[in-house]
Amino acid sequence: MEKPHVDFGLKLLGADVMAVPGLYRFVQETIKNQVASMYLWPKALEVPIMDLSNAMKKPVGLLHVKVIRANKLKKKDLMGKSDPYVKLKLTEDKLPSKKTKVKHSNLNPEWNEEFKFIIKDPDSQALQISIYDWEKVGKHDLMGMNVVPVKELVPDEPKSMTLNLLKNMDPNDPQNEKSRGEVVMELTYKPFKEDTTTEMADDGNAVEKAPEGTPEGGGVLVVIVHEAQDLEGKHHTNPYVRILFKGEERKTKYIKKNRDPRWNEEFQFTCEEPPINDKLHVEVLSRPSSLGIHSKETLGFTEINLVDVVNNKRTNEKYHLIDSRNGRIQIELQWRST
Ligand SMILES: [Ca+2]
Structure with missing residues (x-):
């Protein structure tokens, strides 16, 4: 059987994925193949676009992150203070998160640790910063978090920032008015130059x-x-x-x-x-x-x-x-x- 010619419209969440090179052809081939194998016109077809578009993206720069210190953290432990460490994760990234060392019984810890992240999409990716209280046994408590979108950084310009620690990123959550301390960081986004x-x-x-x-x-x-x-x-x-x-x-x-x-x-x-x-x-x-x-x-x-x-x-x-x-x-x- 001759493969039918297919034209299609796309309903998508978020990004302009049709800008991804080769994607239009890929979607059309996928639909053609699937339709041809069904011998009838489907109501809806699932095409794994988002996954693919991410995989096709090339690295375009490096995000340098220096976790300097945190101030005025809250006491979480019954005995002693808190044992904070910082967890860093890049959104839309499959790599495991990176962590600083644990500072035992310390509410104003100093880390001065540096990390690097490979950026594939500076317009949509963001760095998630979470501080946890380490525990010997059981779950580590989230002490606070914040998020920095890469697009807020001027390329090649180090930016020092003091971020308030929040419970979550919901600006309407009254829990976020409570003081949880702050984290001091330095971020630099360095795009690769062709x-x-x-x-x-x-x-x-x-x-x-x-x-x-x-x-x-x-x-x-x-x-x-x-x-x-x-x-x-x-x-x-x-x-x-x-x-x-x-x-x-x-x-x-x-x-x-x-x-x-x-x-x-x-x-x-x-x-x-x-x-x-x-x-x-x-x-x-x-x-x-x-x-x-x-x-x-x-x-x-x-x-x-x-x-x-x-x-x-x-x-x-x-x-x-x-x-x-x-x-x-x-x-x-x-x-x-x-
Ligand atoms: Ca602890």
Whole structure:
């Protein structure tokens, strides 16, 4: 059956996702494939857009955060004072939160600890700051919190701020009038500056330099998922690739009924240091067709040591997939250092 041509309208929450490169085509392909497999016009279709649009975003800058001190915190413990620590989390980020050390029995603690966060969308991302009272046993009490949107910071200008600690971010909650103390911080947002100079890799192919502002000694790991061959699912072969690097996950789009799919999709990871001791986990999965009774299947995986790409700047190889009869995947890696 000929795939129908599909035009569509989108109802979306929030951001202008159609500005994301390639998204319009992706949505149209997804809808076409799903509709074609149903042979009838659906009332509503769920297309996993938000997840994808986030995954497709590239790092654009670094947020430097210095947690200096807190003042006038409240006593939470029966014995002693409070044992405060600060938890920092970036919104729309899958990475675990970062924490300062615990200052035992101290209502005016001084930390002077520094943290860095990779920013992908300075217009919508914000830093959440929460102070907790550490407990040896049981739940740590939230002592107060606040939020700083990245867009409130002037690029490259350090901003010192003293933030009142709140119960939550609801301006109408009377609980927020109560004093909980304050936290003193210094924040700097440093956007990467695009630099077009390139470096030569061993094989003579040029590799771009890491954008200015990338952590000193660090760089950007670029992963290009080219194609795979001889994939074989038990019940279905609608392959997509999931890559995992230091807890960060990215996925390609999925390609329907194809044992030799081509993706040519690029992903980037910003690193604070060369990932010489790290591995990239690459897994090929198959997504069942929407009306199918079968579940998701693994078509094979491989683990790539990253020391080679750090030394050679660029590698482009085919890897045999483990847990697959003949499956192979071609992955290009680049290390763009500072
Ligand atoms: Ca405590």
